[in-house]
Amino acid sequence: MSFALIHAKPGRTWSTLLSWTLFAAGIAAYFYVSQARHRANPEDRVMPTVTQMVRGMYAAAMQPAEDDEQQVSGKFFSSMLWKDTKATSRRFFYSMILLFPAVLLGLHMGLFPYAGAFFLRFVLFFDKIVALSLLPILFIAFGIDELAKVMLIVIGVTPTIILDTFNLTRGVPAEQTVKAFTLGAGDFDVAYRVVLKQIAPRVLNSIRLNLKAVMLFLFAGEMIASTDGLAYRIALLRRHMGMDVIIPYVLWVALLLFLVDYGMRLLNRMLHPWFRES
Amino acid sequence: MPLIQIHDVSVRYTSPVLSGIDIEIEEGEFVCVLGQTGCGKSTLLRLILGSEKPASGRILVDGIEHHQPDRTRGYVPQKYSLFPDKTVLDNITFGPEVSEFNLFGRCTPRFYRRRRELRAQAFDYLRRIGLRAEDARKYPDQLSGGMQQRVAIAQALITRPQILLMDEAFSALDPGTRRDMQQLIRDLWQATGTTILFVTHNTREALRLGTRVIVLARESAGQGSRVMLDLPVPEPCHEHEIPRLIDRLETVQAVA
Ligand SMILES: Nc1ncnc2c1ncn2[C@@H]1O[C@H](COP(=O)(O)OP(=O)(O)OP(=O)(O)O)[C@@H](O)[C@H]1O
């Protein structure tokens, strides 16, 4: 058979089937082990059964959060899950907005030699600071409110984005900028109408690749000092081994991140139809 | 006064590339620059553009020393000549748009009126360089190499530069297309009177196009290139003279 060949051409059905196999196997293995553990010890809390997880998730998503005494309007929108998701998304959104100046800074550093000379060494050093080690300092300096968490993300992720944009800017062939000047463009035309437009899809890809880092720092901040958010909930539930909610939460986070990533990919394709990923 | 004056110019990177170059070019000339690969032809164009500085010597264009490329000197580079993120149409209209409107000027209604005019003009250029109207919406990487070169020429010409610098513009083309393009550029030169500096590897092409051929070559390895031959091309150039001229030009190039 031709399974192990480089030139093998699996059909559509086969590809789909194969791509889901590991998911199915993972789920099956989990439930098998979980059932076995529950047979041995009905009180087992490490691997909750499906019913337990569904019940836990139902409580998280469809019942008003305990600290909420208002009139329930929509069930979901006053639930714990919704509140946590909202809080985390808000922080995520702020940090995404803060990446925008980072892109512009990288662009200017790459194009304008004086800006490059001024910032590059510092950013390179800044990039080497282990953001998590700054956590205590941040909490002391900015308090334990939103600012500290957003700053953590800024410190953790922006240097990477700045340097990435810088390198992408440097990678634009000199012919392109020279050409633009000969066509009558000024410095800022070259920066925004030639170079930025050309690197935009790659910058967006680099941000996509850094989504995980953004989430990592966000979660670290939430776990350590927060009163809401998805990571706060996970950390809180850990104390009473609330695995029936933790596991669905983890999957929910993965799903959200997947959707954001997918959305950015679609956006990229829509905004830059000329771009071919190589 | 000559339009381009190059006085005793030397350039070196790790080793000397150009040394003691003296060239004067009058307005309206069509100068072809010949030379082996690596002899510094592209470097010479970059010096005239002002994107590179000579180690010594002066380059005056219209009596002024330029330190930055600008729209008086159009450029068709050897590669990366089109903006990959813009359609053919937008590539061609980029020059006039960018020089007439700044980033904020693009939000005014006047910009859209002007753009309509420019697009009409661009379609006219498209027709002249032999592209179809439906190619206007394509992106550069959807065009063949020859079409890309044609668009790059239209893009440079629409701003009506005083000088046009072309770097091996036709070297990636098949002989047929190449001939068409040579005819095209020759016609455009005659129609506009633009001063053209045309870098090429191809001796026959240089003779067919230029009113003057300059050969750059090194006298010995480790030295910078010099002007080894500066030859006015007889006009019209008779077919029987061409082999002799080619022979002469190629012998000179092969000294080093
Ligand atoms: N930025 C640079 N840094 C170092 N060396 C360079 C640089 N640009 C060009 N050179 C060197 O200068 C010499 C001339 O380069 P140039 O591109 O002008 O040659 P060319 O005559 O245009 O060659 P070709 O016909 O292959 O295009 C080459 O030996 C090249 O290695």
Ligand SMILES: [Mg+2]
């Ligand atoms: Mg060259």
